[in-house]
Amino acid sequence: MHPPKPRLFHISEQPGISIFAPRPSPSNFDNITADVVFAISDQLLHNYLLPRDCPRVTFYTGPYTTATDKQKFIGNTTASHIVAVESGWYQQIKKTTLYCYEFMPDDFMLIDECAGYYVSYKPALPIAVTVIDDIMATLLSRDIELRFMPSLTEIADAVRNSSLQFSLIRMRNAKG
Template sequence: MKLFHVSEEKGISIFRPRVPERIDLDKRRPLVWAISEEMLPNFLTPRNCPRVCFQVDQHTSSLDKKTYLRVHNYVIVIEKVWLQRLKETTLYLYEFNSANFVLQDKNAGYYVSELPQIPIRKIVVENLHKALAERGVELRVVDRLW
């Protein structure tokens, strides 16, 4: 299994556990976060870019496929005001050895470690739209997500 941390920072050599900001997590347990390769497309947008992500799974009905999906089985929707930033953003995918991680949220693909992590590889992604397309993801652009 491949696990990644996605960042706009290009020179991270070590990831140290940080206190989670989420209110549902124990503040006494600092963590390093990673995302599964399967859910990686959800993070191939600029940091803080509002988005809606959805994909087909075994529970997706034929009607939902017909209503919400066009060609692809995975869709990410962003607002038009973020499109230029998406075109200009370079992301760095830091790959980790998965041995020290445990699953935190299966649906979201989140994994966590309480230990500092040194990336085993860094992948530079300069064209986010192309990276999404290569992963079979349709990027939709709308005026407003609401």
């Protein structure tokens, strides 16, 4: 018996995309051998419900997370995931509209379970699109804690060196 296929999505600030053509991967993955279409699983969709260029540190506990790291980074929150963004992005987050495109999972394969990344070597047609015009309300409707911080540098370094599951996204845009 195979596990159920996940719901897969692509978030964009561009409306009306009718087909997603494979493109070069923006990051190096040893198991990507050609141009691809990226998708994110529903479980980790919150990592991408922000303006494209917004730097963020996202993390959650995994099977090897220590009790010390859980207490230090997660604390007593009941949320399963943490999304930390720079305070300076607050206004941009409030005014950005996102488009959440859903794909059939059939042609996609998992390449990074921790980040929820899937890829397809074939063009992907969206089966649905949802307009997200209130990013914060959408984020807060999910099982996450949204943290605004003056800087992400220290938390990114600490999370990177912890036992947590994490993604550091668009950190090249982070303020020092």
